[in-house]
Amino acid sequence: MNTMASTGLQHEEPLLFEYQHTDADSISLPGVDDALPVSLQAHCRQQAAGIPGLAEPESVRHFVRLSQWNHGIESGFYPLGSCTMKYNPRVNEQLVRLPGLAHVHPDQPDDTVQGLLALLHGLQQALGEIVGLPHVTLQPAAGAHGELTGMMLIRAALDARGESHRRTVLIPDSAHGTNPASASLCGMRCVELKSGSDGRLDLDALDAALDGDVAALMLTNPNTAGVFERNIADICARVHAAGGFVYGDGANLNALIGKARPGDMGIDCLHINVHKTFSTPHGGGGPGGGPVAVNDALAPFLPVPRIIREGETYRLQHTDGQSIGHVLGSIGQVGVLLRAWAYILAFGREKLHLIAEDAVLNANYVLARLQDAYDVPFPGLCKHECLLTDHRQEKQGIKTLDIAKRLIDMGFHPMTVYFPLIVHGAMLIEPTETESKATLDAFCDAMLEIAAACEAGDTAALHEAPVLPFRQRLDETTAARKPVLTWPQTEQA
Numbered sequence: 001m002n003t004m005a006s007t008g009l010q011h012e013e014p015l016l017f018e019y020q021h022t023d024a025d026s027i028s029l030p031g032v033d034d035a036l037p038v039s040l041q042a043h044c045r046q047q048a049a050g051i052p053g054l055a056e057p058e059s060v061r062h063f064v065r066l067s068q069w070n071h072g073i074e075s076g077f078y079p080l081g082s083c084t085m086k087y088n089p090r091v092n093e094q095l096v097r098l099p100g101l102a103h104v105h106p107d108q109p110d111d112t113v114q115g116l117l118a119l120l121h122g123l124q125q126a127l128g129e130i131v132g133l134p135h136v137t138l139q140p141a142a143g144a145h146g147e148l149t150g151m152m153l154i155r156a157a158l159d160a161r162g163e164s165h166r167r168t169v170l171i172p173d174s175a176h177g178t179n180p181a182s183a184s185l186c187g188m189r190c191v192e193l194k195s196g197s198d199g200r201l202d203l204d205a206l207d208a209a210l211d212g213d214v215a216a217l218m219l220t221n222p223n224t225a226g227v228f229e230r231n232i233a234d235i236c237a238r239v240h241a242a243g244g245f246v247y248g249d250g251a252n253l254n255a256l257i258g259k260a261r262p263g264d265m266g267i268d269c270l271h272i273n274v275h276k277t278f279s280t281p282h283g284g285g286g287p288g289g290g291p292v293a294v295n296d297a298l299a300p301f302l303p304v305p306r307i308i309r310e311g312e313t314y315r316l317q318h319t320d321g322q323s324i325g326h327v328l329g330s331i332g333q334v335g336v337l338l339r340a341w342a343y344i345l346a347f348g349r350e351k352l353h354l355i356a357e358d359a360v361l362n363a364n365y366v367l368a369r370l371q372d373a374y375d376v377p378f379p380g381l382c383k384h385e386c387l388l389t390d391h392r393q394e395k396q397g398i399k400t401l402d403i404a405k406r407l408i409d410m411g412f413h414p415m416t417v418y419f420p421l422i423v424h425g426a427m428l429i430e431p432t433e434t435e436s437k438a439t440l441d442a443f444c445d446a447m448l449e450i451a452a453a454c455e456a457g458d459t460a461a462l463h464e465a466p467v468l469p470f471r472q473r474l475d476e477t478t479a480a481r482k483p484v485l486t487w488p489q490t491e492q493a
């Protein structure tokens with residue numbers, strides 16, 4: 001993270017268009033000096049745009065410098081719990097850049113994109129098989145979008161069976177914030193379920209909330225505390241007996257893949273964050289893909305167009321009476337979906353389980369090395385991510401935020417902090433299957449060094465951190481409450 005030192009730049013980096021250059025002819029592109037066709041001349045700008053010219057090397061250096069001030073999965077370990085930031089194999093990138101895939105137009109006739117449709121159909125079938133829910137739409141463009149789509153499917157199914165009064169969605173208090181957001185956006189009423197003292201769904205709380213208005217339970221398994229909901233079959237049976245659906249948030253599929261299937265557990269509808277489980281670079285909020293898999297009961301309502309196979313040909317089916325319609329302007333985020341298919345095929349049906357086994361092993365290794373130095377709120381084995389808190393360090397005046405910031409100076413991206421919300425001072429660590437023992441050891445060594453410094457009362461560096469990156473400790477409250485969103489910079493009221 002100390003790339004700032006290596007660039008030698010200590011001043012504020014101007015935005016590209018703030019550079020004081022006026023040489024508008026600093027770059028010329030071959031071919032653009034030719035006379036324009038008459039039909040285009042009327043559309044030409046009559047005056048210069050007034051954009052400062054900048055030589056190509058200067059603009060390239062500007063962007064490369066900005067990228068070096070960032071920490072990404074390609075510059076170091078990124079143990080971001082719940083969000084599965086795993087390394088993205090280069091072969092995936094080569095595949096999606098093949099001209100026959102990268103240069104296809106979303107509205108091209110089906111008979112000109114048979115290869116692409118065959119790949120997407122293959123992915124669709126594989127995802128259905130992996131999660132045990134055979135009917136899949138690839139359209140949703142993110143996990144949250146998949147949640148909204150799933151809620152729309154459940155709503156449509158309830159309407160179709162004359163139960164439009166069922167609008168309550170039960171959501172555990174450990175859920176990702178997108179769950180209640182998506183359900184509310186779909187016109188549902190959200191009711192929060194308190195977790196038990198073991199971090200799992202409390203069956204009594206569930207029973208008390210299950211009434212004739214319940215449309216669905218939205219559940220993440222393993223949940224966001226990295227704990228497997230071991231009563232899942234019982235939970236699903238109770239919701240079904242009360243006439244509701246079980247929606248599964250599949251963001252934590254990394255812990256289950258090849259080992260257990262949400263469909264077999266009784267879940268009716270599940271979104272899969274392909275950018276997480278099946279590797280796509282998705283820092284900064286995108287790009288993503290949130291395919292939704294459903295059982296027979298919900299299948300008639302899936303979005304159109306649907307990718308249909310007829311013998312050796314593929315076609316898009318654009319209408320279906322009961323469908324909820326389109327949820328995206330195309331058949332999906334094709335680049336993300338193809339990366340996912342490449343990742344799945346690299347393992348193959350026989351070896352997919354290695355993903356979950358290595359991910360869970362790695363998380364438990366980190367937990368085993370750190371559990372004597374940090375408080376563990378829910379003792380026992382974890383799944384693909386382990387949860388710690390700052391409870392022991394708090395006595396020395398050190399909080400989760402200080403530990404996270406100190407990690408930056410030690411060369412690591414912080415873990416997820418203060419989530420799940422049910423655990424005070426949470427630190428959620430997800431190593432994923434792609435990291436080596438050497439990397440995990442280096443991270444654990446850093447965490448143990450921090451804990452030892454706290455124990456010894458040597459906390460100055462922890463309060464000041466981070467001192468090495470380009471940006472140091474920011475005022476996060478002001479950044480959230482008074483964001484500067486315009487240029488030139490003016491504070492928002």
Ligand SMILES: *Cc1c(COP(=O)(O)O)cnc(C)c1O
Pocket residue numbers: 082083142143144145176178179220224249251252273288289290
């Ligand atoms: C990431 C995540 C989501 C939301 O997915 P996006 O693709 O970011 O929209 C939902 N639930 C859980 C548990 C997640 O980790």
